[in-house]
Structures are given as C-alpha cells and as structure tokens.
Amino acid sequence: MILITGISGRxxxxxxxxxxxxxLAPMAGSSKPQGIGERTxxxxxxxxxxxxxxxxxxxxxxxxxxxxxxxxxxRHERIISxxxxxxxxxxxxxxxxxxxxxxxxxxxxxxxxxxxxxxSADRTILRxxxxxELIADLSAPVDGIITAPFGTGRISAVxxxxxxxxxVTVLANPAAHRNRIYELSGxxxxxxxxxxxxxxxxxxxxxxxxxxxxxxxLPLLPFQPAMLMSIYSAAAHGFLESHRSDLQAxxxxxxxxxxxxALKHLGQAR
Numbered sequence: 149m150i151l152i153t154g155i156s157g158r159x160x161x162x163x164x165x166x167x168x169x170x171x172l173a174p175m176a177g178s179s180k181p182q183g184i185g186e187r188t189x190x191x192x193x194x195x196x197x198x199x200x201x202x203x204x205x206x207x208x209x210x211x212x213x214x215x216x217x218x219x220x221x222x223r224h225e226r227i228i229s230x231x232x233x234x235x236x237x238x239x240x241x242x243x244x245x246x247x248x249x250x251x252x253x254x255x256x257x258x259x260x261x262x263x264x265x266x267x268s269a270d271r272t273i274l275r276x277x278x279x280x281e282l283i284a285d286l287s288a289p290v291d292g293i294i295t296a297p298f299g300t301g302r303i304s305a306v307x308x309x310x311x312x313x314x315x316v317t318v319l320a321n322p323a324a325h326r327n328r329i330y331e332l333s334g335x336x337x338x339x340x341x342x343x344x345x346x347x348x349x350x351x352x353x354x355x356x357x358x359x360x361x362x363x364x365x366l367p368l369l370p371f372q373p374a375m376l377m378s379i380y381s382a383a384a385h386g387f388l389e390s391h392r393s394d395l396q397a398x399x400x401x402x403x404x405x406x407x408x409x410a411l412k413h414l415g416q417a418r
Contacts, residue, residue, distance in 0.1 A: 150167065150175065150208065151206075151207050153191050154178070154209075159210055159311060162312030163208060163316060163319075166315075166316040167316050174187070176188045177191030178190070179198075199227060206322050207236045207239045207269075209241045211257065212224065217253075232267060239272075240274065240319065241260060241264060241273050242276055243258075243273050243274060243276065244258075244276065245304075246392075247304070248278070252374045253375050270327060272330070273328070275330060277305060277332055277333030279306065279307070280307050282305075283305045283340075284343075286379065286380075287414075289347065294349055294350070294352070296340065298380060299340075299353060300339055301386040302386070302388075303334075303340075303388045305407075306395065307403065309409075314332055330398060333393045334393065336407060338407045340353070343407065359380060
C-alpha cells in the first residue's frame with residue numbers, strides 16, 4: 149500500500165490526486181483528515197502516536213518544512229523512524245534542488261537526505277526546484293511596479309503540477325527508482341525582469357535591506373523573514389539557475405514552461 153503524507157497541502161494534494169488518477173489507490177495522510185475521503189489516516193508528524201504506518205509498503209513523505217530547522221528535523225526523524233519500525237520498504241521524499249543550498253531552509257532537507265541514506269528502507273529523493281507559483285507570489289506587482297529584490301539573476305522555477313506528476317511516476321514503480329536522487333528544477337530559466345516585461349509592468353527592485361525592513365511590518369512567523377530573504381539574495385546573485393534537470397525524463401514529455409505558469413498564477417491571483 150502507498151501512503152502519501154501532507155495531502156492537505158498544495159503539493160501533497162496534487163500528488164494524491166495524480167496517484168488516484170493513475171489507479172494506485174493511495175492512502176492519504178493528513179494531520180487534519182476530516183473531509184478528505186475514506187482512505188485516510190491521521191498522520192501528524194508532531195504526534196508520534198498518530199504515525200500508524202502498518203501495512204504501508206511505499207511511503208511518500210512530503211516535506212514538513214514549515215518551521216525552524218530543529219522542528220522540521222524532529223518531524224522527519226519521527227516519520228522515518230516510524231517507517232523503519234513498521235517495515236516500510238520504500239520511502240520517497242520531496243527535498244530541495246541542489247542549487248538551493250544557499251537557501252535558509254536547505255539544512256533540514258540535506259539532513260533528511262543523510263538520514264534516508266542511513267535508513268534500512270529503500271529511498272528515492274526528489275530534489276524539487278522552487279515553485280513557479282511561489283516566485284510569482286513573491287513578485288506580485290503593486291500599483292504596476294514589482295519591487296521584490298530579485299536583481300537580474302535567472303531562476304529555474306518549476307510548475308508544482310509537474311513536480312506532482314514526477315512524484316506519481318516514482319510511486320507507480322518505486323523499484324525502478326530505487327536509491328536514486330533526481331534533480332527536478334525547471335528547464336527554462338528566467339529573470340523577474342522578464343516576468344515584468346511579460347506582465348507589462350515596471351521592475352524596480354529595492355535593496356535587500358529595504359526589503360527586510362518591509363518584511364518586519366508584515367504578520368510573518370519568526371522564521372519566515374530569513375527564508376524569504378534567502379530566496380531574494382540567492383536569486384539576485386545567480387544561485388537559483390540550474391544547468392541540470394531530470395524532470396523531463398520522469399515526465400516523459402517536455403515540462404510546462406515555468407514562466408507561463410508564473411504568469412497564469414499571477415493572472416488568477418488578481
């Protein structure tokens with residue numbers, strides 16, 4: 149049996165829906181399972197007593213990356229240990245693309261990869277690039293101007309739907325992807341200046357310091373400003389452009405143009 153965690157989130161829900169469409173009959177895992185469907189288990193990484201993985205042969209761990217490093221690492225350790233105790237044969241994990249090592253949330257992903265390398269279970273690591281939809285959200289124009297400090301760096305963003313489809317491909321035949329690490333950044337890199345031109349707005353990026361001051365006025369959780377600032381800085385200095393991606397090989401088709409996905413998301417958000 150396949151169990152997919154985090155299905156109340158955007159990526160997890162897409163993976164779950166894709167697995168159902170593929171006829172894989174997955175079990176859904178969520179900390180808030182009400183209203184999700186019949187084949188559902190309460191799986192709360194913060195509650196060890198909820199981690200019932202009995203009968204699961206393949207576990208899809210959608211990263212619980214919303215938190216400080218020690219919180220995220222603790223969550224991942226609990227679910228991996230529970231999988232080992234119940235004899236789960238294969239763990240698939242949504243990690244972070246290699247070019248993301250300069251991002252403030254990279255450490256928990258790399259720790260989890262190391263932990264999986266020591267696991268008794270087989271594993272497949274999906275190193276996902278940053279979502280095109282996220283970059284669009286962070287670049288949303290105000291009064292016809294994009295001020296987000298992305299500089300002129302190009303970003304190899306990727307459509308969330310493509311990452312979900314790649315994950316379903318692995319779930320459909322885990323043995324074919326045993327102990328593999330896939331880099332799943334987008335195959336088309338673009339700058340925020342190009343995004344602004346496509347939208348028909350002005351791109352006038354402010355400095356990183358000014359952006360940090362702006363974030364301090366927003367209702368963010370304590371760990372969020374550092375995460376956001378790391379995305380701006382890494383992009384501005386050219387660290388979010390990838391020159392390698394396994395995405396097309398897993399999709400067996402060309403990936404969706406991520407700039408078009410970002411533009412579509414901006415249009416839907418208006």
